[in-house]
Amino acid sequence: MLHTSSPPIFYSFASGAELVKGLAEFILEAQKEALGKKGRFTVALSGGSLPKQLAGLIGNAGVKWDKWHVYYADERVVPLDHEDSNHKLCTDVLFSKVNIPKENIHPIDTTLLEDLEDLSDSYEKQLIDEFASKDSARFPVFDLILLGLGPDGHTASLFPGHELLAEADRWVAYLDDSPKPPLKRITLTYPVINHASRVAFVATGESKQDVLAEIMDDPARTSLPASRVRPTSHGNLYWFVDDAASAKVKYEKSLFKL
Numbered sequence: 321m322l323h324t325s326s327p328p329i330f331y332s333f334a335s336g337a338e339l340v341k342g343l344a345e346f347i348l349e350a351q352k353e354a355l356g357k358k359g360r361f362t363v364a365l366s367g368g369s370l371p372k373q374l375a376g377l378i379g380n381a382g383v384k385w386d387k388w389h390v391y392y393a394d395e396r397v398v399p400l401d402h403e404d405s406n407h408k409l410c411t412d413v414l415f416s417k418v419n420i421p422k423e424n425i426h427p428i429d430t431t432l433l434e435d436l437e438d439l440s441d442s443y444e445k446q447l448i449d450e451f452a453s454k455d456s457a458r459f460p461v462f463d464l465i466l467l468g469l470g471p472d473g474h475t476a477s478l479f480p481g482h483e484l485l486a487e488a489d490r491w492v493a494y495l496d497d498s499p500k501p502p503l504k505r506i507t508l509t510y511p512v513i514n515h516a517s518r519v520a521f522v523a524t525g526e527s528k529q530d531v532l533a534e535i536m537d538d539p540a541r542t543s544l545p546a547s548r549v550r551p552t553s554h555g556n557l558y559w560f561v562d563d564a565a566s567a568k569v570k571y572e573k574s575l576f577k578l
């Protein structure tokens with residue numbers, strides 16, 4: 321039997337507050353399904369504008385923080401208290417405000433900042449420790465990966481035209497020539513992103529209008545990094561955007577309901 325992945329589900333919200341609320345409900349649903357199956361919830365978070373969209377989880381009694389195991393979809397190669405660190409951003413806007421055990425958050429090993437290969441290997445090892453013994457899959461199966469969308473179409477640290485777009489083997493890869501500062505980063509690769517059970521993009525604001533319309537309405541012609549996120553047959557792709565970002569999108573908008 322031929323298995324094809326489902327078309328992306330596209331939610332556009334009239335306000336930022338509604339998006340934050342809807343996203344929190346969606347995450348709780350993903351959490352419920354994961355906990356029902358295996359008692360833990362594996363999540364990869366992005367930096368940029370994404371962490372503040374998770375505000376609906378703060379003070380939300382439905383979130384079982386002790387069951388969450390959080391990794392980063394990408395990380396900038398800087399100390400964890402550096403302004404550019406995605407971990408610092410997530411800590412400042414989310415983790416410092418909720419009751420998540422520190423050991424359930426998985427930042428990069430900052431003793432390896434000088435050696436990108438060792439750093440990405442060590443992050444891949446953290447993923448192997450989490451996933452390899454539990455899933456027989458060739459690639460880890462995150463319950464949820466939350467991605468951002470740059471105005472240039474990048475997502476995680478997968479940038480337009482970069483050789484890492486072709487990485488088919490590694491779980492975690494590094495780059496030292498990021499077109500967006502800082503230069504040095506590590507990132508989950510497409511095989512990992514596309515093996516997740518759920519992948520959700522979150523994008524807001526006018527600056528994302530053109531890139532979002534290209535990705536949603538011209539999928540056959542675009543080769544932007546975000547358009548290459550296509551979960552395998554067991555996964556689903558979601559978009560959580562606001563009406564400012566989706567103003568030029570013709571793709572069918574779904575009514576948000578769980």
Ligand SMILES: O=C1O[C@H](COP(=O)(O)O)[C@@H](O)[C@H](O)[C@H]1O
Nearest residue numbers: 366367368369370468469470476
């Ligand atoms: O550099 C990065 O950019 C993307 C997109 O950021 P945004 O501010 O436009 O949402 C982000 O998803 C990624 O994690 C980050 O390292």
